[in-house]
């Protein structure tokens with residue numbers, strides 16, 4: 303499975319090409335609505351006020367409502383860009399923003415919005431992920447669900463996956479949502495931004511997906527999550543907490559009833575174990591702030607940079623569906639690769655009888 307996206311935040315449209323999806327999968331434009339809405343701006347006062355319809359057009363790869371096996375091209379037209387908001391920073395580099403590195407690499411940049419480095423790009427990842435989620439669910443019963451596990455210093459004081467869709471933060475503890483609202487209101491008023499952490503779990507992933515060295519499942523997940531704009535860290539299972547653990551603590555005990563714990567996050571040696579897959583991504587605080595900061599411009603002057611326009615005080619708030627999409631795309635790719643090498647999962651003899659979720 304190969305996925306590419308194209309388009310800029312303030313260009314006429316954004317899109318993606320999903321190549322390698324098996325034929326015969328029913329696919330209609332309205333199936334994209336739910337996840338695109340979960341990611342969209344303007345759904346709460348805690349995200350950017352930009353309002354995009356995010357209306358999907360299927361340009362290719364689907365005939366009479368079913369995928370044909372040829373590249374699926376999806377398009378969304380941009381309808382609410384306000385490019386003049388960026389006139390004042392067209393020749394400035396926002397500290398902490400990709401403005402500077404794009405300029406160093408290409409010698410020019412599209413200063414309207416973030417161009418390719420805008421969170422707008424993530425729309426098409428979510429769209430592509432809808433196809434992967436559907437295929438994984440139908441074919442293997444795999445579910446991919448995310449939640450926010452940290453915003454600034456705040457962490458969940460309880461855990462209920464059913465609470466996640468009931469609040470604008472994708473927070474797994476409903477009782478804490480008013481505190482999050484207050485935290486974000488104060489932050490927004492101060493003009494600052496904050497980082498966040500998003501976790502993704504995938505259930506019913508069969509054992510055997512992933513490759514032993516090149517194309518490890520965890521390696522591909524890390525690359526996929528890290529490729530999301532604003533991600534600065536990825537963890538699999540216990541991740542960096544493993545550093546302080548003893549081997550006797552980290553190893554997941556096994557019995558014929560299954561694994562007793564899941565420090566490994568459902569992956570051993572780059573290959574899925576059949577346990578719940580668990581990974582997370584760290585999002586940096588948004589760099590486009592109205593608070594002035596010392597910076598430089600393209601002419602080599604030191605200046606104060608102030609960013610106007612509509613921005614997310616915490617881009618991680620909208621990141622849960624994006625991370626889910628990237629995990630689903632990696633899993634679909636690995637499922638297809640596994641089938642190519644080893645045959646259908648149903649044909650593989652499980653190495654541990656009675657393996658169950660930990």
Ligand code: EPS
Nearest residue numbers: 311343350352415416420421422612613
């Ligand atoms: C973004 C700035 C705002 C957001 C945008 C992400 O847009 P603009 O480019 O108009 O300034 O609204 O997010 C989206 C448009 C979107 O669909 O996610 C930024 O600075 O990254």
